[in-house]
Amino acid sequence: MARFKKGKSGGVPAISTASMPDIIFMLLFFFMVTTTMREVTLKVRNRMPEATEVQKLEKKALVSFIYIGPPTQSKLYGTESRIQLNDSFRNVGDIPEFIYVEREARVEADRPFLTTSLKVDSEVKMGIVTDVKQELRKVGAFKINYSTRKKAPKPSN
Amino acid sequence: MAKKVPQINAGSMADISFLMLIFFLVTTTMDVDSGIVRRLPPLPEKDAEIPEVKERNIFNVLVNKNDRLFINNAWGDIRTLRAETKEFLANPANRENLPEKKVESLPYLGDYPVSRGIISLKNDRGTSYNMYIQVQNELTAAVNELRDELSKQKFGKPLSEITDQDIVTSIQKAIPMSISEAEPEDIGGKK
Numbered sequence: 001m002a003r004f005k006k007g008k009s010g011g012v013p014a015i016s017t018a019s020m021p022d023i024i025f026m027l028l029f030f031f032m033v034t035t036t037m038r039e040v041t042l043k044v045r046n047r048m049p050e051a052t053e054v055q056k057l058e059k060k061a062l063v064s065f066i067y068i069g070p071p072t073q074s075k076l077y078g079t080e081s082r083i084q085l086n087d088s089f090r091n092v093g094d095i096p097e098f099i100y101v102e103r104e105a106r107v108e109a110d111r112p113f114l115t116t117s118l119k120v121d122s123e124v125k126m127g128i129v130t131d132v133k134q135e136l137r138k139v140g141a142f143k144i145n146y147s148t149r150k151k152a153p154k155p156s157n
Numbered sequence: 158m159a160k161k162v163p164q165i166n167a168g169s170m171a172d173i174s175f176l177m178l179i180f181f182l183v184t185t186t187m188d189v190d191s192g193i194v195r196r197l198p199p200l201p202e203k204d205a206e207i208p209e210v211k212e213r214n215i216f217n218v219l220v221n222k223n224d225r226l227f228i229n230n231a232w233g234d235i236r237t238l239r240a241e242t243k244e245f246l247a248n249p250a251n252r253e254n255l256p257e258k259k260v261e262s263l264p265y266l267g268d269y270p271v272s273r274g275i276i277s278l279k280n281d282r283g284t285s286y287n288m289y290i291q292v293q294n295e296l297t298a299a300v301n302e303l304r305d306e307l308s309k310q311k312f313g314k315p316l317s318e319i320t321d322q323d324i325v326t327s328i329q330k331a332i333p334m335s336i337s338e339a340e341p342e343d344i345g346g347k348k
Contacts, residue, residue, distance in 0.1 A: 021170035035185035053297040127282030147192040
């Protein structure tokens, strides 16, 4: 019996941490693959409406975003809905230039597939959205996507 | 004998990778972008004629500045909009006051009576975006459900499970997503 007690004399053996870097690297790669870089700092509130019939945006690189909503810093910028392009507030008249710049940034073969994603807060009135849509029509950016949050579909009857 | 290369201490590897992991956690987002896809019509030519559409082929949906629905000159409800749209587009009983059908031959489907109905959606400048999206969602749902029904009837499975792109295109042509958005009017004012 005494033979068995010999080697292990008290204390918990230390867990090897040699594989720690591997595990962390695995996590790192997982996050690198599944996430995308944050592109802009939001200056408008962006609580989008819910919808069931949504389609995924296929190629993120071919999407340009237009944010519309009431400013988050309402003390500084008021409560009227504003358009945000890239990192600053813009007017409806700046949209054609924005679209041209977005087009120039892509390879020529990809330009016809450029989609404009409208990220609009649910409390925005349609007037400003319609103005934006008219500008997009003028510059020929016909593919649009009304960004929404996904809602679980109602059980069909 | 070559000089022995000293082993590099890998003890801080975990710290470095932790640092990178936290950097990526902070700078990236995980949200998947999804939404309702639409195609805007090109701007009309100045002297373009307005195409004449028979009254029976138009399904009028109006949303006013108080987010009330007006469907074909009567008060409507968002909860019945989907069913009404489906009935309009499908016209199962071939009624006189619902849209005409034009038989077209489509690959995989053969001769199929394609509805010539057009949904005319009109909103006020004061309509809330949320209501607009709900209406768009119901209209899209109606078309999607009809497509699914056709797909199940012909191929025994919903459209999303059909992998052959030609069949999908065919079904999309058989039940077109014909939503026309009128030029907006400013009736109710901005607020």
